[in-house]
Amino acid sequence: xxxxxxxxxxxxxxxxxxxxxxxxxxxxxxxxxxxxxxxxxxxxxxxxxxxxxxxxxxxxxxxxxxxxxxxxxxx
Amino acid sequence: xxxxxxxxxxxxxxxxxxxxxxxxxxxxxxxxxxxxxxxxxxxxxxxxxxxxxxxxxxxxxxxxxxxxxxxxxxxxxxxxxxxxxxxxxxxxxxxxxxxxxxxxxxxxxxxxxxxxxxxxxxxxxxxxxxxxxxxxxxxxxxxxxxxxxxxxxxxxxxxxxxxxx
Numbered sequence: 001x002x003x004x005x006x007x008x009x010x011x012x013x014x015x016x017x018x019x020x021x022x023x024x025x026x027x028x029x030x031x032x033x034x035x036x037x038x039x040x041x042x043x044x045x046x047x048x049x050x051x052x053x054x055x056x057x058x059x060x061x062x063x064x065x066x067x068x069x070x071x072x073x074x075x
Numbered sequence: 076x077x078x079x080x081x082x083x084x085x086x087x088x089x090x091x092x093x094x095x096x097x098x099x100x101x102x103x104x105x106x107x108x109x110x111x112x113x114x115x116x117x118x119x120x121x122x123x124x125x126x127x128x129x130x131x132x133x134x135x136x137x138x139x140x141x142x143x144x145x146x147x148x149x150x151x152x153x154x155x156x157x158x159x160x161x162x163x164x165x166x167x168x169x170x171x172x173x174x175x176x177x178x179x180x181x182x183x184x185x186x187x188x189x190x191x192x193x194x195x196x197x198x199x200x201x202x203x204x205x206x207x208x209x210x211x212x213x214x215x216x217x218x219x220x221x222x223x224x225x226x227x228x229x230x231x232x233x234x235x236x237x238x239x240x
Binding site: 012013 | 103106112190
């Protein structure tokens with residue numbers, strides 16, 4: 001179970017990233033944030049976001065049009 | 076705890092356009108960069124100042140924009156310029172664009188501007204443009220500082236990315 005879940009379904013670029021950044025602040029260091037999104041661009045964007053910010057993208061999966069990301073709050 | 080050193084990357088964008096469509100790229104990049112830990116400075120000049128007005132009233136026009144094709148009933152509709160010139164057509168196009176923005180879950184300009192302020196994006200309004208078009212600082216949202224080309228250049232010279240939109 002993630003420490004927090006962000007439902008970003010129906011939101012388009014750059015809102016899932018902006019909301020995720022905000023939500024990460026509420027996750028303790030070492031904790032995880034689960035993000036649900038429907039924007040296909042979010043797959044590449046969350047990978048880039050994590051590489052750049054130093055947070056860890058633990059999981060990136062897709063299930064019937066919903067993308068699920070697990071981000072470990074590192075930085 | 077180690078002493079905090081500000082070694083964040085920096086970006087500046089010169090924002091020169093104030094139509095609804097052109098307001099998006101600088102605000103999307105600014106807010107996303109800020110979310111990625113980048114220090115962002117936006118310099119609003121000429122029509123870009125519209126984006127800083129307290130009361131936003133951004134419009135879009137297809138006049139002279141051959142690439143603007145709106146999705147309508149599964150097709151893409153381009154309007155001849157002679158139609159785009161008619162009174163009310165810009166208002167219609169703006170309404171259509173705003174409806175699409177809402178329907179597709181795209182942020183509103185208000186929302187992005189709010190996000191930019193929240194994430195400490197530095198916003199500089201061009202003093203010369205204010206004078207030129209007879210606006211006051213009071214016409215702009217709070218948190219905006221005034222400056223000129225030298226103010227921008229000082230920041231641009233030490234920034235990693237400088238864009239002109």
